[in-house]
Amino acid sequence: MIHNEDFSDEIGDNHIATNAVNPLRKDAFDISDDQKIERIKKDVENILNTLGMDLTDDSMKGTPNRVAKMFVKEIFGGLNPAKKPSASTFDNNYKYGEMLVEKNITLYSTCEHHLLPIIGRAHIGYISNGTVVGLSKMNRIVDYFAKRPQVQERLTMQIVQELQKVLGTDSVACVIDAKHLCVNSRGIRDIESSTVTSEFGGKFKEEQTRREFLNYIQLDTKF
Secondary structure, three states: OHHHEEEEEEEEHOOOOOOOOOOOOOOOOOOOOHHHHHHHHHHHHHHHOOOOOOOOOOOOOOOOHHHHHHHHHHHHHHHHHHHOOOOOEEEEEOOOOOOEEEEEEEEEEEEOOOOOEEEEEEEEEEEEOOOEEEEHHHHHHHHHHHHHHEEEHHHHHHHHHHHHHHHHHEEEEEEEEEHHHHHHHOOOOOOOEEEEEEEEEEHHOHHHHOOOOOOOHHHOOOO
């Protein structure tokens, strides 16, 4: 039998996702961003004071406020549904019926187990069912779901599920290749390893279509 404390350590070491939805409390947005920043600022002050840092030093005295603003406004801004990007769709008037792939989308996220960065690339493909979406919207969807305390498996699924909803088709695929600093900079400190996750829907579950997509994202495109 694994005790709760041991299980928490086990999850952290193995990057297990316990749910496909980010674990948010029902009262997550009962207070404003400014109130959150003020609370987090005090918490960061307490952490730094506990570590023995001198917060009267010119270099350090603004750190609690900077960290609090970064948490709420930047790296965890994707938790707020009000910031979800609108994804305008268009009729596929030119009748393009082949696969559309956008690869090498820059991804910055944060591991929810150690609050350390996840840095990598997302590759997305879809086959139109009569509707297309602006290219930049795919980047924005990746960025929105990445700006949360995350697990890479969940992030991959969320990107696919959102695009399936927007495009009205199951034929969406996503592959993410990312480095986790909780592996690269602490613990085992393996600086070379990266993690690859994938989610395939609709026609992408067929071997030939999936292989075509994987071949596309390996192209060494030069401009």
